[in-house]
Amino acid sequence: MKEKLVVVGNGMAGMRTLEELLKRAPDKYDITVFGSEPRLNYNRIMLSPLLAGEKAFEDIILNDWDWYEANNITLRAGDPIVGINPAKKTVISGRGRELEYDKLLLATGSEPIIIPVPGHTKEGVITFRDMGDVDHMISASKTRQNAVVIGGGLLGLEAAYGLSTLGMRVTVLHLADHLMERQLDSAAGNLLKNELGQRDIHVVTGADTAEILGEERVEAVKLKDGRSFDADLVVMAVGIRPNTWLAKSHGIETGRGIKVDDHMVTSDPDILSVGECVEHRGLCYGLVAPIWDMAKVLADKLAGIENPGYTGSVLSTKLKVTGIDLFSAGDFQGGKDVEDIVFRDAARGVYKRVCIRDNKVIGTVLYGDTADGPWYFQLLKDEADISDVRSTMIFGQGFEEGQAADPFKAVAALSDDAEICGCNGVSKGDIVSAIKGEGLTSLDEVKTCTKASASCGSCTGLVERLIGFTLGDEFVADDGPKPMCGCTHLPHDDVRRLIKAKELKTIPDLYQALEWTTPDGCSSCRPAVNYYLLSAWPGEYVDDARSRFINERVHANIQKDGTYSVVPRMWGGLTSAKELRAIADVVDKFDIPTVKVTGGQRIDLFGVKKDDLPAVWADLGAAGMVSGHAYGKSLRTVKTCVGSDWCRFGTQDSTGLGVKLEEETWGSWMPHKFKMAVSGCPRNCAEATIKDFGVVCVDSGYELHVGGNGGIHVRATDLLTKVATEEEAIEYAMAFVQLYREEARYLERTAPWIERVGLEYVQDRLMRSDEERLELRDRFLKSQEGAQVDPWAERAKGVDAHEFQALPSPKQLATVE
Amino acid sequence: MAQDTSPTLVCHLDDIPEKGARRVPTAAFEVALFRTSDGSVFALRNECPHKKGPLSEGIVHGHSVTCPLHNWVIDLKTGQAMGADEGCTHALKVTVGEDGKVYVALPALEGAAA
Ligand code: SRM
Ligand SMILES: Cc1cc2nc3c(=O)[nH]c(=O)nc-3n(C[C@H](O)[C@H](O)[C@H](O)COP(=O)(O)OP(=O)(O)OC[C@H]3O[C@@H](n4cnc5c(N)ncnc54)[C@H](O)[C@@H]3O)c2cc1C
Ligand code: SF4
Ligand code: FES
Numbered sequence: 002m003k004e005k006l007v008v009v010g011n012g013m014a015g016m017r018t019l020e021e022l023l024k025r026a027p028d029k030y031d032i033t034v035f036g037s038e039p040r041l042n043y044n045r046i047m048l049s050p051l052l053a054g055e056k057a058f059e060d061i062i063l064n065d066w067d068w069y070e071a072n073n074i075t076l077r078a079g080d081p082i083v084g085i086n087p088a089k090k091t092v093i094s095g096r097g098r099e100l101e102y103d104k105l106l107l108a109t110g111s112e113p114i115i116i117p118v119p120g121h122t123k124e125g126v127i128t129f130r131d132m133g134d135v136d137h138m139i140s141a142s143k144t145r146q147n148a149v150v151i152g153g154g155l156l157g158l159e160a161a162y163g164l165s166t167l168g169m170r171v172t173v174l175h176l177a178d179h180l181m182e183r184q185l186d187s188a189a190g191n192l193l194k195n196e197l198g199q200r201d202i203h204v205v206t207g208a209d210t211a212e213i214l215g216e217e218r219v220e221a222v223k224l225k226d227g228r229s230f231d232a233d234l235v236v237m238a239v240g241i242r243p244n245t246w247l248a249k250s251h252g253i254e255t256g257r258g259i260k261v262d263d264h265m266v267t268s269d270p271d272i273l274s275v276g277e278c279v280e281h282r283g284l285c286y287g288l289v290a291p292i293w294d295m296a297k298v299l300a301d302k303l304a305g306i307e308n309p310g311y312t313g314s315v316l317s318t319k320l321k322v323t324g325i326d327l328f329s330a331g332d333f334q335g336g337k338d339v340e341d342i343v344f345r346d347a348a349r350g351v352y353k354r355v356c357i358r359d360n361k362v363i364g365t366v367l368y369g370d371t372a373d374g375p376w377y378f379q380l381l382k383d384e385a386d387i388s389d390v391r392s393t394m395i396f397g398q399g400f401e402e403g404q405a406a407d408p409f410k411a412v413a414a415l416s417d418d419a420e421i422c423g424c425n426g427v428s429k430g431d432i433v434s435a436i437k438g439e440g441l442t443s444l445d446e447v448k449t450c451t452k453a454s455a456s457c458g459s460c461t462g463l464v465e466r467l468i469g470f471t472l473g474d475e476f477v478a479d480d481g482p483k484p485m486c487g488c489t490h491l492p493h494d495d496v497r498r499l500i501k502a503k504e505l506k507t508i509p510d511l512y513q514a515l516e517w518t519t520p521d522g523c524s525s526c527r528p529a530v531n532y533y534l535l536s537a538w539p540g541e542y543v544d545d546a547r548s549r550f551i552n553e554r555v556h557a558n559i560q561k562d563g564t565y566s567v568v569p570r571m572w573g574g575l576t577s578a579k580e581l582r583a584i585a586d587v588v589d590k591f592d593i594p595t596v597k598v599t600g601g602q603r604i605d606l607f608g609v610k611k612d613d614l615p616a617v618w619a620d621l622g623a624a625g626m627v628s629g630h631a632y633g634k635s636l637r638t639v640k641t642c643v644g645s646d647w648c649r650f651g652t653q654d655s656t657g658l659g660v661k662l663e664e665e666t667w668g669s670w671m672p673h674k675f676k677m678a679v680s681g682c683p684r685n686c687a688e689a690t691i692k693d694f695g696v697v698c699v700d701s702g703y704e705l706h707v708g709g710n711g712g713i714h715v716r717a718t719d720l721l722t723k724v725a726t727e728e729e730a731i732e733y734a735m736a737f738v739q740l741y742r743e744e745a746r747y748l749e750r751t752a753p754w755i756e757r758v759g760l761e762y763v764q765d766r767l768m769r770s771d772e773e774r775l776e777l778r779d780r781f782l783k784s785q786e787g788a789q790v791d792p793w794a795e796r797a798k799g800v801d802a803h804e805f806q807a808l809p810s811p812k813q814l815a816t817v818e
Numbered sequence: 819m820a821q822d823t824s825p826t827l828v829c830h831l832d833d834i835p836e837k838g839a840r841r842v843p844t845a846a847f848e849v850a851l852f853r854t855s856d857g858s859v860f861a862l863r864n865e866c867p868h869k870k871g872p873l874s875e876g877i878v879h880g881h882s883v884t885c886p887l888h889n890w891v892i893d894l895k896t897g898q899a900m901g902a903d904e905g906c907t908h909a910l911k912v913t914v915g916e917d918g919k920v921y922v923a924l925p926a927l928e929g930a931a932a
Contacts, residue, residue: 114917178836179855186856187836209832240916257916285916339881339895366856521837521855524877524884524891547837551875551886559886563872807841808833808851811826811924 003031006303007092007102009082009247011036013045014276014292015108016064021300023072029304030104032074035094038131039079041065045131046289049321052135052163085251087269104303107248107259107267107274111241111287116151120213126235129160141234142167149173149222149232151210153180155320157238158193161202162322164236172230173197174208174222176239184318184329186520189352189368191509196325196350205230243278243285258285263310265299275299281311288316317378319371328374331356331364331381339363344395345516346370352513353395354520360388373397412466421467422453422460429467436471444468461490486526488519493746496530500537508534508545522548529747532634535670536742539784546801552632555804556792557614560607565614567606568631569621570667573641573659573679574602583624587617601638601676603629615805618793627791630667634748637676639663640688644681644698653698655681658727662696662734668789669781672745672754675738690718693741693751694734699723703730707737707763708755716752719760722768736767736774739781825913825921832918834859839874839883846925849910850874852894854881859912860894861922867892867905 008015011034019032036042047061069076077094084093085105093099113128115121125145127137138160141148148164150157153175165171173180179190180197194204209225213235223229243258254260254268258280265273265281275295277287286292291314301308317330344353351369355362355377361384365377376398380387387394415421417430435441435451444465448454454461482492489496496515505511508530512522522530531548552558557565571580584604588596595607609617618628630636639662642648644655659679666677678689679696689695691709695718698704702725706718721737724730740763745754755763767774796805834840834853841864842849850864850873858881864874871887881894891900897909911923 176832177857182836182857188855242916287916341880519880521879523879524889527877527879547835547878550877555875559872559875561869561887563870563875803833803835803840807843807848808829810843811828 004029004103005101006030006032006104006106007100008032008034008106008108009092010034010108010110010276010278011038011042011076011078012108012110012276013042013063013289014110014278014296015106016042017292017296018106018108018275018299018303019072019074020064021296022303025300025304025306027072032072033077033100034069034074035077035080035082035092037079037081038133040132041078043132046321048129048132048135049159049163052138052160053166053323054163055323058132082247085247085253085272087251087253087272090271103271105272106299107253107272107278108276109244109247109278111243111277111285113237114240114242115237116210116239118210118212120215120219121237123213123215123219124217125215125219125233126213126237129156129236129238130241138164138234138236139167142169145233146170147172147231148234148236149230150236150238151222152238152240153177153204153206154183154238154240155181155318157236158197159321160236160238161197162200164234165200165202169234170201170203172203172205172232174210174224174230175204175206176209178206180204180206181318181320181329184366185327185368186354186366188354188509188512188520189327189329189366191507192350192352192368192513193320193325193327195510241277241287243280245278248272248274248278256280256283263298263312264302264308265295265311266302273299273302282313284313286314286316288318290314290316315378315382317374319374326367326369326371328367328371328378329365330374330378331362341519342391342395343518343520345513345518347514347516350513355395357387357391360386360391362387412463412470421463422451427451427453432464432467433471436468441468442472485529486523488517488522488526489515491515493529497533497537497744500533506534506538506542508548524550532670532672532747536784539780540787553634555611555614555801556628556630556632556796557609558632562608564608564610566631567609567614567617567621568599568603568629569626570629570663571603572663573639573656575656575660576604579624580626583621583626587620590620591617593617599631599638601631602640603631603638605631612805612807615797615799615802619797622791622794622797628793633670634673635668635670635675636663636666637674640676640678640692642679642681642686644679648681650684651681651698652700653681653703653727655679655687655696655698658696658698658703658730659687661727661731662694665731665735665785666738669738669742669785670788671738671742672747673750675741675751677734691715692718694737696730702726705730705733708751708760710750710752712750714752716756719755721760721764732774732778733767735781736777737763739777739784740766742781742784824923825911826924827919828922828924829920830918831859831914831920834920837878839876839878841872841874842922842924844924847908848872848874849922849924851912851920851922852878852883854878854894858894859914859920861910861912862892862894862897863908863910863925865907866890867897867899867907868903873907 041062042064044061044063050056081095082092083095091099091101113130127134148169148171150161150173153173161171161173179187180193197204211225212223213219214221219232219235221229222232245255245259248259249255259274259278261274261279261281265275267274276292294314295311298308298311320327339358342355354366356364362381367374415429419429421429432451432453441447454464484490485493503514505514527548531545534542546554557567591613593606597605599605639659641656641659645651675693677694678687678692680687680689681698689697690706691711695706696703704723705721707721709718710716828842837855839850839852848864850862852860864872866873866885868890871885873883875886876883882891884891890903893900897907899905913921
């Protein structure tokens with residue numbers, strides 16, 4: 002008599018295992034398959050193209066009735082197994098069949114996770130797992146308009162794409178900051194979001210679902226932040242969970258999945274398991290590739306063939322949305338000495354990243370051009386040594402084959418009519434003949450002569466390589482302005498110019514368009530780029546807290562012991578009994594160790610604990626005090642002297658003017674810190690001549706001074722001009738600040754800036770016409786519209802609370818199974 | 819002396835901002851928990867090997883963090899200073915479950931009741 006094999010689950014893993022088994026031992030078992038779904042075994046991954054109308058059900062059937070019959074397999078479709086009796090070695094089905102087994106195979110797959118928000122049981126809330134779900138979506142699309150997909154992972158996006166091709170208006174709500182965050186880095190995630198946007202799939206990131214609204218049927222989805230989206234169909238695609246209940250409730254050991262050893266045997270030696278339902282060496286899988294490996298091992302086991310066992314799988318991912326090419330592989334758990342090679346081709350919308358450690362590929366993300374995905378993946382799985390190809394491997398396998406590892410060969414391999422500079426339509430042939438014909442030797446000469454790389458500059462590297470290749474040793478590398486940092490070849494000024502020229506409005510867009518060589522920049526370029534975007538698009542650009550130094554992120558100065566200092570604004574150096582009293586109270590209440598009068602005419606509270614900051618600010622705010630920005634690349638203080646109010650030499654109200662200047666200019670972000678002072682007479686008690694903008698009052702009006710600096714290299718100011726009224730002094734101050742904001746490089750104080758561009762240039766820009774000066778002032782005022790918000794008050798009310806609170810200390814060390 | 823213990827549930831992935839960090843106080847020392855732009859999570863003792871700067875407050879880029887005090891760049895996986903600087907802070911093992919739960923092999927004080 003044949004042994005009896007019962008398979009639970011007529012899905013991909015179960016049937017693949019049978020196919021493998023039949024190849025090895027066609028007659029060993031008497032096989033019965035139970036499946037919950039009332040249909041044949043089909044290719045689940047093709048449900049996506051099916052939904053999008055690119056395939057029909059017949060196309061995705063894996064094994065038809067004839068196959069079952071020809072192999073003597075009894076199929077019980079639509080009859081789930083509901084009980085196991087391991088002692089008797091029988092199973093019980095939903096329709097009451099009881100059947101004996103010698104070997105039992107659990108291939109129950111997984112089930113979609115449903116987030117239990119209020120309203121999740123309403124009609125019209127579904128998941129995306131089986132043919133039934135697809136039927137539901139197709140019929141809904143015929144009568145309904147708005148679909149909301151919760152979850153922007155692989156499944157969610159494929160559902161969104163399908164629904165949108167079915168004519169529905171689709172919104173994807175995604176909790177994380179970028180799409181497919183498990184498979185993609187943020188650069189690729191953002192490209193994907195842009196591309197979906199162009200196809201009218203509206204993606205909302207950082208979206209935390211609070212509730213599903215509606216009577217019987219769903220009508221809208223509401224987020225925790227209060228936003229709400231119309232919906233008459235909701236697809237939850239937030240993840241899957243191995244389907245373990247059957248095993249678990251019958252005494253088979255489970256963790257997150259059904260636990261199996263390297264031969265797919267569960268805690269019961271006669272019960273085996275395969276597919277998404279298993280947990281192997283602590284891992285559960287959600288893709289088919291591991292299933293193919295597991296099925297082979299298990300087939301050997303069932304057939305009685307020696308096999309070293311299954312050791313786990315490395316995964317790669319593709320998104321099945323027509324026209325979107327995306328590939329990711331590897332675990333990205335980089336570490337010491339992990340290097341990133343990044344290639345971006347802005348014109349073609351390509352982003353490629355390969356992570357390397359010890360000369361081995363450990364991960365890759367490709368967007369826009371995935372032709373080399375399999376090649377990188379193979380190198381990854383083979384743990385191949387790539388030192389020979391590393392300098393050029395990012396160009397792909399096609400380039401690699403037959404080419405030595407030499408970056409110049411990359412350009413040598415291009416044909417003469419290959420376009421090098423897309424902006425100006427310059428080909429390789431044009432450049433090479435100009436170099437040879439005109440005797441050009443430098444990048445600058447080639448730029449002037451051919452216009453190549455004279456516009457956006459993104460082909461500079463290629464042009465340089467071309468010059469190097471054409472000239473050989475004669476080539477002298479250009480020593481023009483230095484790149485911003487190691488992540489780009491572009492200098493600061495070019496980046497600023499291109500932000501405007503190419504209308505770049507987010508950091509990821511900028512990194513892609515300007516072909517940054519790192520995935521998310523470094524601690525030097527990120528704050529700079531964040532500032533440039535902020536100054537280029539006031540009111541529109543959303544500041545990125547993750548690109549700010551700690552002081553600006555939490556609005557206080559970090560101290561050597563990790564505590565913070567707090568400096569409230571004292572307008573023009575004035576204070577009052579009320580303010581002083583509030584400061585004294587705060588010092589007592591929060592046990593603040595040091596109180597000091599600063600060199601900037603205000604009071605500094607040192608040693609405040611981070612967690613106390615919001616409460617300290619709340620108390621100071623209650624007495625009318627706001628942030629002094631002592632931490633910011635922004636207006637610091639306006640020092641003043643007593644002036645005509647009290648001083649026997651005072652010529653004008655220097656204190657009053659100081660207060661007005663401070664009120665006009667506080668809150669604005671600048672390339673570096675900015676200090677002002679107003680002295681009431683040329684005795685200059687407020688030290689106005691070492692400030693970024695200093696005013697020295699005289700009988701006939703106001704002398705305006707710029708570009709002063711204390712600090713390491715003391716620089717006295719230059720006299721900009723003299724004006725007659727306070728109004729003009731303020732107007733000049735605003736215009737000057739704006740010119741500095743728009744043109745200086747990040748972390749360049751006004752002193753080095755003026756040394757670089759010359760006082761005459763600044764005078765010319767501010768004084769050649771009243772009109773231009775007023776335009777600068779107006780742009781400043783515009784940028785100030787949203788900027789003059791007290792950051793302390795916001796945080797005292799709870800903004801960015803996570804910055805100030807540590808996570809709760811896990812008191813009990815709960816051990817995970 | 820601190821030693822690593824078995825994995826402890828500390829938070830959900832969403833509690834850590836992308837390219838950001840959270841602090842976790844423990845009996846032995848404060849732990850900094852980082853999340854990078856590619857979705858990886860790392861844990862380090864929250865003390866820079868240079869002068870104990872709180873690494874949780876630094877800028878996170880790639881798989882490194884720049885210390886907020888004097889700009890040393892620390893490798894998140896190993897806790898080692900990169901480039902010319904030398905030194906190392908304690909790196910702890912992190913596992914993130916499919917459900918987004920973050921487990922860290924937290925340090926325990928030897929002899930302390932766990
Ligand atoms: C508190 C204070 C010293 C004091 O107790 O008086 C101070 C403290 C610091 N100064 Fe200053 N400076 C202070 C007035 C000054 C002055 C005097 C002034 O403003 O009239 C100068 C010279 C004037 C100038 O800036 O041109 C000054 C020139 C500097 C410099 C050098 C700047 C330069 O361009 O070379 C730095 C370093 C930097 O910014 O990179 C600096 C940096 C610092 C930092 C931020 C160092 C740091 O990065 O941690 C200190 C932070 C202290 C804190 O946590 O609050 N501090 N610092 C003063 C705060 C003024 C205020 O109310 O906001
Ligand atoms: C829309 C979609 C797109 C996908 N795209 C991809 C892709 O592009 N690439 C990729 O690698 N993977 C993809 N996947 C994942 C892939 O389909 C799964 O990894 C694979 O199907 C898992 O196979 P399985 O046999 O373990 O589970 P399943 O294929 O789910 O099979 C399990 C079967 O067992 C049945 N069952 C459960 N309990 C019982 C019971 N008690 N009695 C009887 N029967 C039971 C279930 O009804 C089901 O039919 C996709 C999945 C979906 C839903
Ligand atoms: S002078 Fe030096 S030590 Fe003193 S506050 Fe300024 S930066 Fe710190
Ligand atoms: S303490 Fe970290 S760099 Fe100095």
